[in-house]
Amino acid sequence: MKTEKATFAGGCFWCMVKPFDSYDGIESVVSGYTGGNVPNPTYEQVCSETTGHYEAVQITFQPEIFSYERLLEIFWSQIDPTDAGGQFFDRGQSYQTAIFYHSEEQRLAAEQSKQDLEKSGKFSKPVATKILEAKPFYLAEDYHQDYYKKNPAHYNRYSVGSGRAGFIERNWGGQS
Template sequence: MKTEKATFAGGCFWCMVKPFDSLPGIESVVSGYTGGDLENPTYEQVCTNLTGHKEAVEIVFQPEIYPYEKLLDVFWSQIDPTDGGGQFFDRGSSYAPAIFYHTEEQRIAAEKSKEELEASGKFDKPIVTPILEAKPFYLAEMYHQDYYKKNPAHYERYSVGSGRAAFIQRNWGEQ
């Protein structure tokens, strides 16, 4: 079956894997870095906010089973799309949200979904999440992969403590 890639930055990548991981048609969700120019950056380098990279997830999916448009819906429901300075208590460009498109069709779908979210009136502030052409994606260190499975108690404390869980509940309802 045909697969495609989708790449989303939504703040801490630990919190962006779980929402996509168990959806039908998803073959893999990995944490990594994209959007910058430094080859093979490390977590420590990206955290300086000097490399241009964002923490992101790369998803390999089967569009016939789970279309890109539905992935966009999941993405929007995991972030504060009005905050371009980071996400929740994670601040800086490495935590800023973005959609990275791999094809012209993805770009068009992402632009349409952003326009629909803006028109919905769900948020009082403008939707500032950029839609950018995909750049090389570098896999994060292994201890970052599937963090929510390896460290479930810490993951839950982080999700709540960062303000993400409350924001999602308040703005998007039960997930």
């Protein structure tokens, strides 16, 4: 069956895997770095804010089973789309939000979903999430992959302590 890639930066990549990870039609969700200018960056390099990379997740999915538009809905419901400086207590460019499109169809769908969110009146501030052309994606270190499964207690403390879980519950009515 045909697969496509979707790439989203939503702040800390630990928190962006779980929301996408349990649906039919999604083959994989991996954590990594994209958007920057340093090949094969390390976590330490990305955190130094000198590489131009975002922490991101890349999803391999089967569009006939799970649509790109549905992925966009999940993405929006996991972030504060109005925060231009990062996400929750994670600050800096590497924690900003972005949708990285892999095709013209994805670009159009992402732009439409952003416009729909802006028009919805859900937020009083403008949507700050960028829509950017996909660049090379570099896998994060093994200890970052599936973090919510490997370290569930720490993951849950982080999600709550960072403010992400509360924001999602208040604004999107869902779980992080």
